Amino acid sequence: MIKMENLDTDIKKIINSAYPYIKDFNPAQKAVIESGYLENNSNYIISIPTASGKTILGVLPALKTILNGGKAVYAAPLLSIQNEKVKEFKAFEKHGINVGKHPSSADLSVMVFESFDALTRFSWNVLREVDTLIIDEFHMIGEYSRGPTLESAITRAKIINPNIRIIALSATLRNIEEIEGWLDGTCVEHDYRPVPLHKEVLDAEMFNTKNKNDVIVKIVEKAMKDNSQALAFVSTRRFTESLATYVAKKINKKINKEQRLKFKEVAEKLLDVPKKKGSLPTSTCLKLAEAAELGVVFHHAGLFNEQKEIIEDEFRNGNILMITATPSLMYGVNLPSKTVVIRDHTRWTSNGPQPIPVFDYEQMSGRAGRPQYDDVGYSYLIAKTMDEAQNLEEYYVEGEIEKTNSKLVDNKDAIYKQIIAQIASSLSKTLDDLVDFFGKTLYGYQMNNNPSMSTFAEYTIQYELENALEFLLQNEIIRATPEGLKTTDFGYLIAKSNYTVETAVKIKEYVSNINEINSEEFIYALSQTPDLPLIPFKGRKSKDPVKDKLSECGLFAMDIGISEATTVSLIEWIDEKSEYEIENKYNVYSASTRRSAYEASRLIKFAKEVSQISGDYSNLKEYDILSARLYYGIKQDLIPLVVGVKRLGRKRARNLVKIFGNDLSNVSENELQKIEGIGPKLAEKIRLFVKN
Helix, strand or coil: CCCCCCCCHHHHHHHHHHCCCCCCCCHHHHHHHHCCCCCCCCEEEEECCCCCCHHHHHHHHHHHHHHCCCEEEEEECCHHHHHHHHHHHHHHHHHCCCEECCCCCCCEEEEEHHHHHHHHHHCHHHHHCEEEEEECCHHHHHCCCCHHHHHHHHHHHHHHCCCCEEEEEECCCCCHHHHHHHHCEEEEECCCCCCCEEEEEEEHHHHCCCCHHHHHHHHHHHHHHCCCCEEEECCCHHHHHHHHHHHHHHHHHHCCHHHHHHHHHHHHHHHHHHHHCCCCCCHHHHHHHHHHCCCEEEECCCCCHHHHHHHHHHHHCCCCCEEEECHHHHCCCCCCECEEEECCCEEEECCEEEECCHHHHHHHHCCECCCCCCCCEEEEEEECCHHHHHHHHHHHHCCCCCCCCCCCCCCHHHHHHHHHHHHHCCCCCCHHHHHHHHHHCHHHHHHHCCCCCHHHHHHHHHHHHHHHHHHHHHCCCEEEECCEEEECHHHHHHHHCCCCHHHHHHHHHHHHCCCCCCHHHHHHHHHCCCCCCCCCECCCCCCHHHHHHHHHCCCCCCCCCHHHHHHHHHHHHCCCCCHHHHHHHHCECHHHHHHHHHHHHHHHHHHHHHHHHCCCCCCHHHHHHHHHHHHHCCCHHHHHHHHHCCCCHHHHHHHHHHHHCCCCCCCCHHHHCCCCCCCHHHHHHHHHHHHC
């Protein structure tokens, strides 16, 4: 049991109950607790290595707040982390602590950064009830897409609720004094890691090969002897697949009978996912299952969500030897393994291949060594030659991580969104108000405290804001009034959504220029907005089928890229084609189709709202029809049946109509049950729907 004498008895009791495997705090945790952060009320930045037990250090002040009658918010960057933490914190409910996803209904709420940002814009009364804000993965404040949202939300929260206490949990930060100054907080740093991490650069030459994959095979074989697991990071989806297939074939003969049975079970679970969705397994699914039968899997955004969950669970349960993944897995779900391999130290950008940041190398390496299972972790960066290995050693293993800098001004959409947020929430009414707000962000702080920039800081901020305001006025998102700047109805709609300004402007432009809705053309317009998750091609096969389908729909495209692949996939989806059929025809990662269709369905609803505020009510029913077709993947005639009978789904609905026609009023429950997949409960629901 935890022996920390200076812990409150009630808190100690809850921790012992929810985390029975923690017998005592490790040196990093002790250093933080002994710094007095539970006794005083100032802001804290806790900067310790990955896998050093940061979560518990966020939980302690949250519990203290709640036991004193207050509320706490635990903010995380990704939905996967949010779901993981909600599940973990549910153990506190035995002690009368209500855990949820919004502070209006929970003592401890786990929110993604975007939801917390929305709270700071529109729910001030709720925000003022929050006493403690814990920010997980705080170092993401320097990341291009999510960083500006977090930075602005913190700035606004401090203005609206000056008494809110911030505990920032971070991996190691380089410019810690700057962050301390901005947050007006105290930093506690510690380099202890419960599982020591051994970092090394290996090269293909030392293994007498030119192929980096052969080096990885050797690492996996060593892990097998050691009865441990490996996680390999490569730069693209295609590489995750080719590496998994390569390693699986090479280790085939080293797998024993017992392992084969275990791996086969995993493969069958993965193949079951598309079947349950009414699709034959796609070629990606078959490739995944084939590698899984030999204990190796790949993990990327082109898989079904349920497949990713199976992979994560089975890896944790020790039923997979190795996962090959894209770097996105360095964040998100907790998937540690004894060995981490980083094969690709460059990634593709709009400027061609670029070296990965040292920070990302550290994050990926940090996945090595599981606190509850391993006594050491190994991180291997792979080079081709001895010379390259030496350079990588200097740059990554011995190099310094990059400074954490605000990306607020680099990300034009972030500036637009935050100006709109400030005006919509009536926090800023003039340019001076906006200059004042942006001056309080991390961007403003870094500008004002940089000796070479401070003289021009206010002028630079004002210049950026004037340009952004001009764009927002031109696009009728904000308007100037005698009382100050205000959002238009369109601007307020953007402020209430999480969509980029670019998406909103493109949608407004599109809906303003149509008389009637053309489904295919509308889907193509949506695929060219930044907010629709795209369905990429799998390889370099001919793109002619995509071009032909577009022509068939009366759509012309000069270049055939991911937007066009997404368009035809969604057109086929609402024509009731399965993922298997879509992938075979167009060679795309069709498992992404449902997610893309879901987001497209929501964007159509947003377009309907844009139409309404513009005073155009002519196509409202058509918006609803297209939104429903995308959501369910159906032709128009099935909408009443699929919407009216929950969990019926498109495949069973189509079979019903094929066999009995559109009028089901005289079909008995027994007859309904003859359709594959329709049992007594579903048959009863269908009869009820028909009667009503």
